[in-house]
Amino acid sequence: MDRRLVALLALTCAIAVGNIYFPQAxxxxxxxxxxxxPDTAAVVVTATQIGYTTGIFLLVPLGDRLPYRRLLVTLLAASGxxxxxxxxxxSLPQLVVASVLVGVTTTAAQLIGPMTVGLVPEGRRGAVMGTLLSGSIGGMLLARTFSxxxxxxxxxxxPYLVAGLVVLCLAVVLARILPRTTAVAAAPRVPFRTLPVRPLRLLRAEPELRRSACYQAALFGGFSAVWTCLALLLTGPLYGFGPQALGLVALTGVITMACTPVAGRIVDRHGPDPVNLTCFLATLAAAAVLAVGARGGTAGLVALVxxxxxxxxxxxxxMVANQARFYALRGDSRSALNTGYMTCAYLGGSAGSWLGLQLYGYGxxxxxxLLSALLTAPAVDSVRRVRAAKRQVG
Incomplete structure (x- = not known):
C-alpha cells in the first residue's frame, strides 16, 4: 500500500464518516x-445513527467473506x-427513511480499517491506522462546517445533494484504483448465514472486546448527546446563531487530529488502560466546562468551544485505545471484531442522542x-485496572 492509496482510503473514511455527522448542522x-x-427534526440525526449501527452489524462482517473492493464500491454507490x-x-417521514438507508450503507470506514490492518506490515499498522483515523476525524469536523x-x-x-454526488464519484474512483489484492477474503470458509452471529459470539467469548465496546459506548453516548443538542442551543433564543455556527465550533476540533497519533504512541508504550482512564476524566471535565454554556454570552460561547x-x-x-485492545485478539476475525465493537459503540451513540434530546426538552x-458526566461511570473500572497494573509492576 503506497502513500497515494492510503491517502485515498483516508479520504474515503472522511467522506463516509462525514455523512453520519453533517445532518447535525x-x-x-x-x-x-x-x-x-427543531426538536422533532433532530430525529433525522438519530435515524442516521441507528441506520449506521444496523449497517455495521449486518454488512461489516461481510468483510471476512467477500472481496473488499467489490463490497466497498457497492456500499458507496448505494450510499450515494x-x-x-x-x-x-x-416530508419528514421520507427523510427519516432515507436517513436510515444512508446510515446502513455508509459503513465503508468500518471496512477499511480491518482491510488495511491485513494489508500492511505490523510495523506500519499504527501509522496507517492513525492516518485513517485522522481522515475520519477530519470528515466528522468538516462535514458540519460544509453542511x-x-x-x-x-x-x-x-448538502445531501452534493454529498450524494461526491460519494458516487468516489465509488467510481475506487472501482478503478483499489487493487485486486484487497479481494482476498479473510475467512473464506465462514458460511454467509453465520456472519451476523459471529460478532455476538465474539462479544460473548472475548472479555476484552466487551470491555472496549462498553467503554466506547459510554464515551460516544456523551459525545452524541452533546453534539445533537448543541445545534438546538446555538440556534435557539439564548445564542440566536445560524446553522453555520455549529460547523465553526466543530472546526476547533481539528486539534484532535494531532492528538490521536500521540494517544497511539502512549498505548504502544503503556497499554490502553491509562489512556482510557484519561479519556473518561477528560470527558467529566468537559461536561463541567460545557455547563457554563448555559449562561450564554461570550463566556458561554468560549466554554462551549x-x-x-x-x-x-x-x-x-x-477509540484509539479501545481498537488497539481488541485488534490484538484475533487476526482472522478483524471485521467481525470491529462489527461487535462498533455496533455497541453506535448503539451507545444513538441512545445518547435520544436521551440527550429528552433531557434537553425537560432540563x-x-x-x-449531566448526562455526559454520568456516562463516565466506567472510569471506576479503569481506575481499578490501572491500579492493579501498577501493583503488578511494583
Missing part, C-alpha cells in the same frame, strides 16, 4: 423547510443513491451536560 433548517419543530433520495424527500454553510446559503437539500474540543479529543483518543442544556 442542518436539522434546524430541515425543521423550517419541512414545517416541523440514498443521499440523493434524502435530498428529494418531501452548515451550504445549507444556510442554498437550503437543507443542498473549549468543552467540545476536550470532549472530541477524549472520544477519539478513547435544557444542563440536563445534557
Amino acid at each position: 442542518v436539522s434546524p433548517l430541515v425543521a423550517a423547510g419541512l414545517g416541523t419543530s 443513491l440514498a443521499l440523493l433520495g434524502a435530498a428529494l424527500a418531501r 452548515g454553510g451550504l445549507g444556510e446559503r442554498f437550503g437543507w437539500r443542498a 473549549l468543552g467540545t474540543l476536550l470532549l472530541d479529543t477524549a472520544m477519539q483518543c478513547g 435544557g442544556w444542563l440536563g445534557v451536560c
Whole structure:
C-alpha cells in the first residue's frame, strides 16, 4: 500500500464518516423547510445513527467473506443513491427513511480499517491506522462546517445533494484504483448465514472486546448527546446563531487530529488502560466546562468551544485505545471484531442522542451536560485496572 492509496482510503473514511455527522448542522433548517419543530427534526440525526449501527452489524462482517473492493464500491454507490433520495424527500417521514438507508450503507470506514490492518506490515499498522483515523476525524469536523454553510446559503437539500454526488464519484474512483489484492477474503470458509452471529459470539467469548465496546459506548453516548443538542442551543433564543455556527465550533476540533497519533504512541508504550482512564476524566471535565454554556454570552460561547474540543479529543483518543485492545485478539476475525465493537459503540451513540434530546426538552442544556458526566461511570473500572497494573509492576 503506497502513500497515494492510503491517502485515498483516508479520504474515503472522511467522506463516509462525514455523512453520519453533517445532518447535525442542518436539522434546524430541515425543521423550517419541512414545517416541523427543531426538536422533532433532530430525529433525522438519530435515524442516521441507528441506520449506521444496523449497517455495521449486518454488512461489516461481510468483510471476512467477500472481496473488499467489490463490497466497498457497492456500499458507496448505494450510499450515494440514498443521499440523493434524502435530498428529494418531501416530508419528514421520507427523510427519516432515507436517513436510515444512508446510515446502513455508509459503513465503508468500518471496512477499511480491518482491510488495511491485513494489508500492511505490523510495523506500519499504527501509522496507517492513525492516518485513517485522522481522515475520519477530519470528515466528522468538516462535514458540519460544509453542511452548515451550504445549507444556510442554498437550503437543507443542498448538502445531501452534493454529498450524494461526491460519494458516487468516489465509488467510481475506487472501482478503478483499489487493487485486486484487497479481494482476498479473510475467512473464506465462514458460511454467509453465520456472519451476523459471529460478532455476538465474539462479544460473548472475548472479555476484552466487551470491555472496549462498553467503554466506547459510554464515551460516544456523551459525545452524541452533546453534539445533537448543541445545534438546538446555538440556534435557539439564548445564542440566536445560524446553522453555520455549529460547523465553526466543530472546526476547533481539528486539534484532535494531532492528538490521536500521540494517544497511539502512549498505548504502544503503556497499554490502553491509562489512556482510557484519561479519556473518561477528560470527558467529566468537559461536561463541567460545557455547563457554563448555559449562561450564554461570550463566556458561554468560549466554554462551549473549549468543552467540545476536550470532549472530541477524549472520544477519539478513547477509540484509539479501545481498537488497539481488541485488534490484538484475533487476526482472522478483524471485521467481525470491529462489527461487535462498533455496533455497541453506535448503539451507545444513538441512545445518547435520544436521551440527550429528552433531557434537553425537560432540563435544557444542563440536563445534557449531566448526562455526559454520568456516562463516565466506567472510569471506576479503569481506575481499578490501572491500579492493579501498577501493583503488578511494583
